[in-house]
Amino acid sequence: MYKTIQADVVVCGGGPAGINAAIAAGRSGAQTVLIERYGFLGGMSTAALVYPWMTFHTMSGKQVIRGIAQEIIDRLMRMSASPGHVRDTVGFVHTITPYHPEMYKIVALDMLKEAGVRLLVHSFVDKVQTEGSEIRSVRLTTKSGKIEVNGRMFIDTTGDADIAYLAGAPCLQGRDGDKLTQPMTMKFRMRGVDLERVKQYMLAHPDEFYKKTPFEELETLPLSGVLGFYKHWKEASLPINRDQILFFTGPEEDEVLVNTTRVQGLDGTDVEDLTEAEEAGRRQVLLVAAFMRDKLPGFEKASISSVGAQIGVRETRRLDGVYALQADDVVQGRRFDDVIARSGYPIDIHDPSGKGVTAAWVQGDGAYDIPYRCLLAKRITNLLAGGRCISTTHEALATTRLTPSCMATGQAAGTAAGIAVRHGVSPADIDIKELQLALTQADAVLA
Structure with a gap:
């Protein structure tokens, strides 16, 4: 017999996207569980030493990512664990945000507890149980045996689309043709x-x-x-x-x-x-x-x-969702009616086989919209994605994979899951205006 845990919202993956998703879901009043395979939070930001966070701003210096992400920065600054947003002397973006990874782990823990989130670390998802078009539970392998976590809504913030893949939702990997991904880096x-x-x-x-x-x-x-x-x-x-x-x-x-x-x-x-x-x-x-x-x-x-405790991974599987963000959407600074996050980070492709980096900057006002449809899975009706594994092309992933963008899409996924639980509907059926209002009231930038 497995030990079983009941939840409204189950978030899988305790990186920046998962942390923000769980905080948002918990604050909505949903009974939320966050599952993380390591003994600490932070994902690539802590396990792989991905540093600094870049960027919360456009090239002109307009801040387009706030919300829970900015709350985290504010707390770190009060602890003298971040100088806040500083000018990027590389010149690739306008600002970068240094932070102390050990302090970030504690800030994340504090904010999750305040939101009433139940945390399970040292827990590896090895099976997803589905029934028809819905996920019923995820099974964990732990030091104390198998645990089954039942939920109404599930959020995949694993970075590798592990939950979507195990549930049978369509996924993609790498660039068109050879399927090669951006290289890994040991920092x-x-x-x-x-x-x-x-x-x-x-x-x-x-x-x-x-x-x-x-x-x-x-x-x-x-x-x-x-x-x-x-x-x-x-x-x-x-x-x-x-x-x-x-x-x-x-x-x-x-x-x-x-x-x-x-x-x-x-x-x-x-x-x-x-x-x-x-x-x-x-x-x-x-x-x-x-x-x-x-x-x-x-x-x-x-x-x-x-x-790093592990090698840094830029790209693996991603959701083949209701809409895939395109490179043109990014470069042209496209606006969407179902916007749930914005970003000013350029396309930044580390060549899968060559030496260089291909970059393309956002035109217009310097920011592009990420539509809600990029968070929605096909086939599985109670699954959302946040962070690196949202639905994009290989080229567009080269901007949405950056941590502040992941934080923003994580917050959106958690907020959407909370609304879906409250109304007893699937994430695809929530009122997008209600979601956008909830996000803006939580200081997310959508315009």
């Missing part, structure tokens, strides 16, 4: 970095750094990120299919987060591929760290201080 931190020396080198050698770096402001801006050292990287000829170094500063004054390793051609939903990726990523970390220490100005006394 790591280094301490002992002389960031002032790094900045002075940048000012003296601007041609060696990203063309959008705001050099005219760099003297007065705190250094938040660096993309370049092209000459040093080329001369090193490391066996990593990338053409530059990328790192972000913090959270400590002498610390950086390095986003440079690249593991390509492997499937993040295949356990043998993931095993290979973890090994390859950790070996690359040692190569990159040694290169930075030996060759880059400012890194002479630096050393590795932490490495």
Whole structure:
């Protein structure tokens, strides 16, 4: 016999999207359970050291993501665990948001408890029980045996569309044709970095750094990120299919987060591929760290201080939902009647097989709408998605996968689930105006 738990809303995946979904559902009055496979919350933001959060703003500096996501930032700032939104000295976006991952774990726990959410960590979903077109329960493997969680509404915030896939909802993976996904990256931190020396080198050698770096402001801006050292990287000829170094500063004054390793051609939903990726990523970390220490100005006394608990995964499965957000929707800044979130992050595709990154910025006012239909599954009537696995094309995923966007779609999914429970209808049948009103009242930006 399995132990059974009853809930109104079951959220699977405790990353930023799942945290925000569960908080929103709990605040709606729905009895909510959040399931997470690790012993801590935060998903890629904590387990894989994805840092900083980017971006809450358009390129002109207009904030288009607030709501629960901004509440989290405000709490972190009060704890001196985030400086808030700061200028991106890489120049790829207008702002980035550094944060302390250990503090984020606690803030998330506090907010979930305040919302009345029941949390189950160290719990891995290995089966989804369906009846007709509805999910009845998810089965968990835990240290204390099997647990079955029954619910009325289910939200997939696993990042990999695990719940949708196990329930039989249509899913897609990778780009059209070869199905290859964006590469995985093993991120790591280094301490002992002389960031002032790094900045002075940048000012003296601007041609060696990203063309959008705001050099005219760099003297007065705190250094938040660096993309370049092209000459040093080329001369090193490391066996990593990338053409530059990328790192972000913090959270400590002498610390950086390095986003440079690249593991390509492997499937993040295949356990043998993931095993290979973890090994390859950790070996690359040692190569990159040694290169930075030996060759880059400012890194002479630096050393590795932490490495991700797992490799960072940009793309795996995603929902093939009622509507798939298109690249043109993003670039043209398209508006939708059923908007539930906005984003100003550009399309940012790390090449699945080559060295480069393909980018396309949002036109118009610098933001695009994410429609509610992207959260709705086909075939399964009581399933919503939030975060990285919402319904998009491969190209559009390259913007919606970023954490602030995931936070926003997670909040929308949780709010929608709460409304569906209250009215006793499927998520597809709720009044979109009621959902939009609830979101705007919770300080989400929809216009």
